Structure formats: structure tokens, C-alpha cells
Amino acid sequence: xxxxxxxxxxxxxxxxxxxxxxxxxxxxxxxxxxxxxxxxxxxxxxxxxxxxxxxxxxxxxxxxxxxxxxxxxxxxxxxxxxxxxxxxxxxxxxxxxxxxxxxxxxxxxxxxxxxxxxxxxx
Numbered sequence: 001x002x003x004x005x006x007x008x009x010x011x012x013x014x015x016x017x018x019x020x021x022x023x024x025x026x027x028x029x030x031x032x033x034x035x036x037x038x039x040x041x042x043x044x045x046x047x048x049x050x051x052x053x054x055x056x057x058x059x060x061x062x063x064x065x066x067x068x069x070x071x072x073x074x075x076x077x078x079x080x081x082x083x084x085x086x087x088x089x090x091x092x093x094x095x096x097x098x099x100x101x102x103x104x105x106x107x108x109x110x111x112x113x114x115x116x117x118x119x120x121x122x
Contacts, residue, residue, distance in 0.1 A: 003024065003040060003041060003044050003052040003053055003054045004052075004053050004054070005053070005054055005055075005056065006023060006053035006054060006055045006060070006063075007055075007059075007060055007063070008060060008062060008063050011063060014051060014053060015078055015081055016081060018050075018051040018078075019049070019050075019079065019080060020049065020050035020051065020077065020078070020079050020100075020103060020104070021050070021051045021053060021077070021078040021079075022040075022043075022044070022050055022051070022052045022053070022075070022076075022077050022100070023053055023054070023055055023075070023076040023077070023078070024036070024037075024040050024052075024053070024054045024055070024073055024074075024075060025054075025055045025057050025064055025067075025069045025072055025073060025074040025075075025076065026054055026055070026056065026057065026072055026073050027056060027057045027058050027072055028056065028058065029058075030072050030073065032072075032073060032089070032090045033072055033073045033090075035090055036073050036090035036091070039090070039091065039092065039093045039096060040052065040054070040096070042093060043093060043096045043097055043100065046097070047097075047100060050100065057069060057072055067086075070088075071088035071089070072088070073088070073089065073090055074086065074087065074088045074089075075087055075088075075089075075091065075096070075099075077099070077100070077103050079103050079106060079108060079111075080108050080112070082108070082111055082112060084103055084106060084111060085099055085103060
């Protein structure tokens, strides 16, 4: 299943409606983004239990700004509405698959003791 576009309009429902959300912040003019896209799509196809989405930073500047995206591509992963991974740069397939494995293995009770779920006020 190809990664869908993530926008400000569908952001909340995507994050709250899925256990694991993998976000690729990208732009159409970005060479490394275009190079990473097939890897992202391939790993998405191999992991149907996770939701893979893409944020076009040119079209969704407010969303990119909210998360302080300064370099693209940037990969961000939410698990149970908590950001558990964020890193700029394109990754090889094996590295992305390994990060996703580690995200699945996280003790979310432990993670949540020190984190605020998305949408919760300080």
C-alpha cells in the first residue's frame, strides 16, 4: 500500500487512529528525498501493521514548522501517540526496517512515564 499524504487536516486522526505511524518529511525538489522514496515505500509494503505517511514540506509548511523540521528528508515515528524516533537523512532499507523493529519492541509503559502523548497539554 503506497504511503499516503499527511496534511494538517488529517494529522490528528492519523496519529490517534494508528498504533505506529512512520512519517517521511520530504519535498519534490529534494534529490535525497526522491532517492529515499522507493525505500520508504518498500518498507511500507512489508509492514502493513504500521501506517506510513508523507508530509510534503512545501505544501505543509506549518506542520513541518510545528515539528522543527530543518532538514529533509526527516523520518519521524510515533508509537501510541508518542514520538519515539526522529532523524534527518535518508536511510538504507535495512536500517529503516531495524528501527521499526526496535519501535515495536519498546516498553511503551516505560516510555510514557517520561513523555506526553500527542495532543495532551503540558
